[in-house]
Amino acid sequence: MAGLVGHSFEMGGPSSGTFDDTNHIDRDDEHVTTEVGNDSPTTHPKSDTLISGCVFPLMLQACLVSAYNPSPLQDFCVAIDDPKSSVFVNGKFCKDPKLANATDFFFTGLQIPRNTSILVRSTVIPVNVAQIVGLNTLRISLAHIDYGPYGLNPPHTHPHGSEILVVLEVQCQYGNTVALAGLSSQNPGIITIANVVFRSNPPINSDVLTKAFQVEKKMIDYLQK
CATH class of the missing domain: 2.60.120.10 (Jelly Rolls)
Structure with a gap:
């Protein structure tokens, strides 16, 4: 049989234990201390918490990129x-x-x-x-x-x-x-693929193109002329 009362438990025998699932958070002017269950308490500088809260939204904004043609500000713009x-x-x-x-x-x-x-x-x-x-x-x-x-x-x-x-x-x-x-x-x-690959200036290394296209080097040299 198993009985559960509050945060104590018994498993059919003399063995018994106590489980504490209470989370504790202590604060002072400079630090924040957190304690989860029976784990050792962890102390964080309050400045770290503030910096994390400010930097993360800025990182999200930095990921937003827009690229488009000029917007029409009038019916036409000859x-x-x-x-x-x-x-x-x-x-x-x-x-x-x-x-x-x-x-x-x-x-x-x-x-x-x-x-x-x-x-x-x-x-x-x-x-x-x-x-x-x-x-x-x-x-x-x-x-x-x-x-x-x-x-x-x-x-x-x-x-x-x-x-x-x-x-x-x-x-x-x-x-x-x-x-x-x-x-x-x-x-x-317009970008023509062949011109970019074989007519680029400076030219792409022929060893790279030989391996990429699985052809002999003399073929790459011919295409790059």
Whole structure:
């Protein structure tokens, strides 16, 4: 039989014991003493407790990072390179809204087929804030891609935005293909992976690339020329 009364316990025999689950906290002007159960008391300087309480929230705030395009502070901000006839708001200099016109929001030429006889058999026409100055601060742009048979767009990334690609017309392995890409930035930028890996300056050590791609060193040397 086992009986439990208060904090004392007995386990069917002469053996008995006492269990104390009471937590004790003593304070003075400079220290905080804590005692849990039958453990030895632990004393902490009060300054340590205060520092911990202040530093931890600051560490959480330091982890918050934001990165984004300039926010639109007005309906539109037509980009202009001449600061004498414009007002700087954010992003690029803004043309006086009274001087904005339809051509600031217009681009022509996407309907013209581009040359696809080059090495990668594709041509990309970007349409961002450099081509349509009215896109400044609007966080959107597009690209037009013409693909020839077996054409491709080399692997790449856009450091300032994400991309969605829509194929408008396709004739697999037979004729040209047209696609439009929508991007979530007025100037998404582009980084071609092959150029970064094999054409970097200074070059990446060939021993590293040989092991990474599991090819012979002479192949890496050829690609880095």
